[in-house]
Amino acid sequence: MINHKVDVTVIGAGPAGLTAAVSASEYGAKNILVIDRNSWIGGILPQCIHDGFGVEETGRSMTGPEYVDMYIDMAKKKNIDILTETMVLKFNRNLNIIAVNKDGLHNISTKSIVLAMGCREKTRWNALIPGDRPSGIYTAGVAQSFINLYNIMPGRNVIILGSGDVGLIMARRLKFEGVNVLGVVEILPYASGLPRNVVQCLDDYDIPLFLNHTITYIKGKERLESVTIAQIDEKMNIVLGSEKEIKCDTLLLSLGLIPENELSKDVGITVDNITGGPIVNQNLETSLSGVFACGNCLQVYDTVDSLSIDAKHAGKNAAKYIKKKGNSKLKVVPGKGIRYIIPQVITAPGKIRFTLRVEKPKLTTSCIHFIINSRQIFKKKLPYINPANMIEINVDVTQDLLKSNKNLEVVLSE
Amino acid sequence: MKKFHVAIIGGGVIGSSIAWNLSKYKLDVVVFEMGSDIASGASKANSGVIHSGINSPPSSLKARFCVEGNKMFQMLANKLDFSLKWVGKYVIAKNEEEIKELEHLKKVGRKNKVPNLEIIEGKVLKKREPNISCFAGLWVPTAGIILPYEFTIALAENAAINDVKFFLETKVIGLKKQKNSFLIKTNKGNSSAELVINAAGINCKKIVNMLEEPNFNIFPCRGEYLVLDKNYCNLVNSMIYPVPQKDLGVLGVHLTPTVEGNILIGPSAEFIDDPYDKRTTKEMMDILFYEAKEILPNLPEKAVINAYSGIRCKLASSKEGGWADYRIEESKKTPGFINLLGIESPGLTAAPAIANEVTKMISKSVELKTKTDFKIRSRKKRFSQMNPKEQSDLIKKDKRWGRIICRCEHATEAEVINAFSNPLKAQTLSAAKYRCRAGMGRCQGGFCTQHIVRILEKQFQIDIKKIKLRSTNSHLFYGRTRETKK
Numbered sequence: 001m002i003n004h005k006v007d008v009t010v011i012g013a014g015p016a017g018l019t020a021a022v023s024a025s026e027y028g029a030k031n032i033l034v035i036d037r038n039s040w041i042g043g044i045l046p047q048c049i050h051d052g053f054g055v056e057e058t059g060r061s062m063t064g065p066e067y068v069d070m071y072i073d074m075a076k077k078k079n080i081d082i083l084t085e086t087m088v089l090k091f092n093r094n095l096n097i098i099a100v101n102k103d104g105l106h107n108i109s110t111k112s113i114v115l116a117m118g119c120r121e122k123t124r125w126n127a128l129i130p131g132d133r134p135s136g137i138y139t140a141g142v143a144q145s146f147i148n149l150y151n152i153m154p155g156r157n158v159i160i161l162g163s164g165d166v167g168l169i170m171a172r173r174l175k176f177e178g179v180n181v182l183g184v185v186e187i188l189p190y191a192s193g194l195p196r197n198v199v200q201c202l203d204d205y206d207i208p209l210f211l212n213h214t215i216t217y218i219k220g221k222e223r224l225e226s227v228t229i230a231q232i233d234e235k236m237n238i239v240l241g242s243e244k245e246i247k248c249d250t251l252l253l254s255l256g257l258i259p260e261n262e263l264s265k266d267v268g269i270t271v272d273n274i275t276g277g278p279i280v281n282q283n284l285e286t287s288l289s290g291v292f293a294c295g296n297c298l299q300v301y302d303t304v305d306s307l308s309i310d311a312k313h314a315g316k317n318a319a320k321y322i323k324k325k326g327n328s329k330l331k332v333v334p335g336k337g338i339r340y341i342i343p344q345v346i347t348a349p350g351k352i353r354f355t356l357r358v359e360k361p362k363l364t365t366s367c368i369h370f371i372i373n374s375r376q377i378f379k380k381k382l383p384y385i386n387p388a389n390m391i392e393i394n395v396d397v398t399q400d401l402l403k404s405n406k407n408l409e410v411v412l413s414e
Numbered sequence: 415m416k417k418f419h420v421a422i423i424g425g426g427v428i429g430s431s432i433a434w435n436l437s438k439y440k441l442d443v444v445v446f447e448m449g450s451d452i453a454s455g456a457s458k459a460n461s462g463v464i465h466s467g468i469n470s471p472p473s474s475l476k477a478r479f480c481v482e483g484n485k486m487f488q489m490l491a492n493k494l495d496f497s498l499k500w501v502g503k504y505v506i507a508k509n510e511e512e513i514k515e516l517e518h519l520k521k522v523g524r525k526n527k528v529p530n531l532e533i534i535e536g537k538v539l540k541k542r543e544p545n546i547s548c549f550a551g552l553w554v555p556t557a558g559i560i561l562p563y564e565f566t567i568a569l570a571e572n573a574a575i576n577d578v579k580f581f582l583e584t585k586v587i588g589l590k591k592q593k594n595s596f597l598i599k600t601n602k603g604n605s606s607a608e609l610v611i612n613a614a615g616i617n618c619k620k621i622v623n624m625l626e627e628p629n630f631n632i633f634p635c636r637g638e639y640l641v642l643d644k645n646y647c648n649l650v651n652s653m654i655y656p657v658p659q660k661d662l663g664v665l666g667v668h669l670t671p672t673v674e675g676n677i678l679i680g681p682s683a684e685f686i687d688d689p690y691d692k693r694t695t696k697e698m699m700d701i702l703f704y705e706a707k708e709i710l711p712n713l714p715e716k717a718v719i720n721a722y723s724g725i726r727c728k729l730a731s732s733k734e735g736g737w738a739d740y741r742i743e744e745s746k747k748t749p750g751f752i753n754l755l756g757i758e759s760p761g762l763t764a765a766p767a768i769a770n771e772v773t774k775m776i777s778k779s780v781e782l783k784t785k786t787d788f789k790i791r792s793r794k795k796r797f798s799q800m801n802p803k804e805q806s807d808l809i810k811k812d813k814r815w816g817r818i819i820c821r822c823e824h825a826t827e828a829e830v831i832n833a834f835s836n837p838l839k840a841q842t843l844s845a846a847k848y849r850c851r852a853g854m855g856r857c858q859g860g861f862c863t864q865h866i867v868r869i870l871e872k873q874f875q876i877d878i879k880k881i882k883l884r885s886t887n888s889h890l891f892y893g894r895t896r897e898t899k900k
Contacts, residue, residue: 001802001806037818037821085817087818087821087824089824098802100805100809100816100818101816101817102809102813102814102816102817103809103813103816104806104809104810104816105802105805105806105809120856120857120860120861121857121860123719123857123858123860124858125641125718125719125720125721125858126716126718128696128699128718128721130693130694130695130696130699130721131693131694132692132693133692133694133722133884134883134888135882135883135884135888135889135890136890139860141860142859142860142863142864145864146864146867146891146895147895148895149864150864150867150868151894151895151896151898152867152878152891152893152894152895153891153892153893153894153895154890154891154892155892156892177895177896216696221690221692221885222884222885222886222887222888223887223888223889262822265645
């Protein structure tokens with residue numbers, strides 16, 4: 001067993017982990033260790049060769065590899081240790097981490113932990129798509145890694161299920177490489193990815209988007225031969241007679257992402273059923289004292305820019321972490337029209353940054369209200385709302401409000 | 415042309431059991447398997463249950479071989495080093511009416527000499543299985559679980575290192591009786607053998623047809639399954655079965671814990687025309703989930719990580735009640751041609767006993783001389799099952815034990831390479847999956863596929879266009895995104 005003693009351990013060297021590590025260093029943590037299971041640093045970003053990263057954060061539009069290089073440079077300057085090709089197997093409630101790599105088993109004793117494990121893609125079976133089980137079915141991110149990292153082409157005639165951002169980006173990427181992209185199929189009446197990606201990835205390249213449609217059958221005993229798509233009515237039932245068989249050799253799935261929290265669950269950290277990430281307070285601290293969460297293992301973000309804001313916050317608090325427990329707390333509850341809100345708990349007063357998503361898109365003005373004990377403490381008007389766009393709101397939570405020990409309810413009105 | 419003493423058609427659990435038995439003797443034995451790996455049909459896609467013998471009518475071959483096979487499994491697990499757990503099963507009665515069925519099963523079980531059967535009250539059962547509500551249950555302690563593919567692979571690989579020849583992706587396309595032997599035509603050339611054993615499962619009628627007029631029919635009956643995430647392994651401790659569905663000759667949708675901690679829901683039973691139609695259907699997935707929820711009300715919606723189906727080889731149609739006994743016989747018209755027909759559930763349990771029976775039949779025409787140099791299969795424990803000291807020691811010897819390839823199942827680079835270095839030369843993604851579990855977890859290959867593909871490309875020098883998922887033509891890639899100049 002190789003022993004380490006560190007102040008802050010960050011699990012995951014993607015954009016969130018790197019940002020958190022740099023931030024922890026800026027706030028005085030001396031001995032920081034970042035661990036990642038891949039052989040490279042940067043998580044998913046090195047395969048995201050399209051641009052659009054960092055616009056809000058730096059005013060400059062970068063590709064994934066460029067954006068992550070920025071943070072790798074910062075981490076190097078701050079002499080942050082990074083162990084790659086190293087898998088964290090588990091950690092316990094005393095913050096002892098067991099990890100493994102080619103040098104052997106590592107026992108890491110740490111004062112605080114930042115969880116930045118990222119997320120995984122939903123598979124065919126999360127959506128229970130029936131039919132045969134041929135080759136040629138890939139999640140969009142896996143296909144992206146083959147094409148962009150390994151120079152391997154997984155398909156020639158491709159259909160994409162799900163209009164998440166990865167799916168939209170892949171539609172355009174495949175088109176660039178001369179692949180026949182037959183369309184993007186989306187079960188909802190609107191695209192689930194960012195509106196700008198619908199325009200820039202599909203509309204600009206005449207790739208059809210089949211809204212209110214889904215795949216009802218996958219055919220192919222060996223390699224994929226065709227999929228059957230069908231229209232869906234308002235009650236999510238298949239419209240009879242609308243089935244259409246589309247010949248294709250490849251199906252990409254962009255069905256959404258699941259925060260990776262196997263480590264968190266193993267150690268008993270409470271996870272929110274809606275976000276799939278740990279329940280956190282305003283410091284992004286989880287239910288286990290000294291363990292903070294950020295990045296896509298906390299919630300699935302739309303852009304790396306807003307992810308970084310929270311990751312910095314988590315890194316800062318991991319550095320400042322001192323064991324003391326507040327008695328008062330506010331429980332933050334998503335009310336009418338709100339799908340989820342983070343943080344779910346507040347234990348100290350101050351300006352709190354909330355990130356939330358609404359349940360349905362609407363093109364007219366809406367208002368979000370923050371209510372404690374039927375008293376409104378804050379409201380914000382929005383010209384339009386869309387679940388694809390994460391909403392970010394800063395609200396002052398005073399000591400008095402905190403002391404009330406009531407629920408802080410967040411609701412949507414017209 | 416290669417000459418063999420015995421040719422086995424079909425590398426399922428039956429063919430592999432026979433091959434393993436014969437590998438102990440000084441014989442030239444060959445197995446022809448049309449799939450890219452052994453256990454690629456029903457042997458892979460079943461519940462993995464070692465049945466006790468309470469479900470087959472006394473004096474049937476099914477009952478006899480099931481009970482005999484059941485008794486052999488602990489010895490086999492020790493010799494072949496595969497996982498086996500005697501978790502036992504409950505057949506549950508939902509109401510007072512169904513208790514009669516439990517009593518009937520108990521009576522049949524007694525006649526078949528199944529030990530320690532006990533009918534217990536719902537309240538008592540609830541203490542042992544807190545998530546199950548029922549009126550009463552029949553406790554069957556001698557039922558166990560294995561991974562059916564792991565068992566079949568263990569048999570075949572041990573047979574292979576003892577000189578049984580396995581030809582994968584090799585389809586028998588013609589058989590001809592010659593003077594003292596059979597001419598066997600395949601898509602990869604001809605061979606001859608003194609004895610031919612038809613262990614072709616769902617294709618057994620096609621094989622018979624190559625030599626004589628078949629006097630039976632095959633009725634394919636599809637069974638679909640759902641696989642649950644390991645996170646939910648605590649939902650049940652033992653297998654939970656409803657009382658059997660009499661009309662279809664099947665046991666009904668049940669919950670089976672696996673030795674790995676996943677839970678299986680299934681199988682359905684649906685008679686179909688195309689014996690290769692292994693689809694899963696929306697209707698059946700809904701029914702499976704619904705029926706499982708009847709047994710296990712706490713079953714979470716998001717727990718499913720995979721679905722698959724297998725095809726039962728039935729000798730009786732649904733109109734005939736779906737039940738027929740096994741046929742294990744040497745053809746009267748064509749001596750030397752041994753047929754194993756209609757081997758469906760409890761075929762996995764029965765396989766070792768059937769193999770013994772077939773070995774006896776073979777001994778009548780071929781002399782069986784025991785080998786003195788029979789090699790025992792040694793299997794390394796999986797990385798995830800080792801203690802930290804074992805893990806550290808191995809990594810010191812070979813660094814590749816320290817690189818995790820599959821994040822969900824914690825399979826290492828060394829394990830993936832060992833899996834692809836199998837003596838059968840099966841090198842599909844599934845071959846690795848069934849040998850070291852890489853790709854079998856909740857992300858279904860999202861993380862490891864790229865790393866496994868790199869290992870096949872770099873370590874085994876396989877052209878990316880020839881990398882396959884499961885079967886002969888299930889290629890994964892079309893080549894390079896862009897060709898580069900060297």
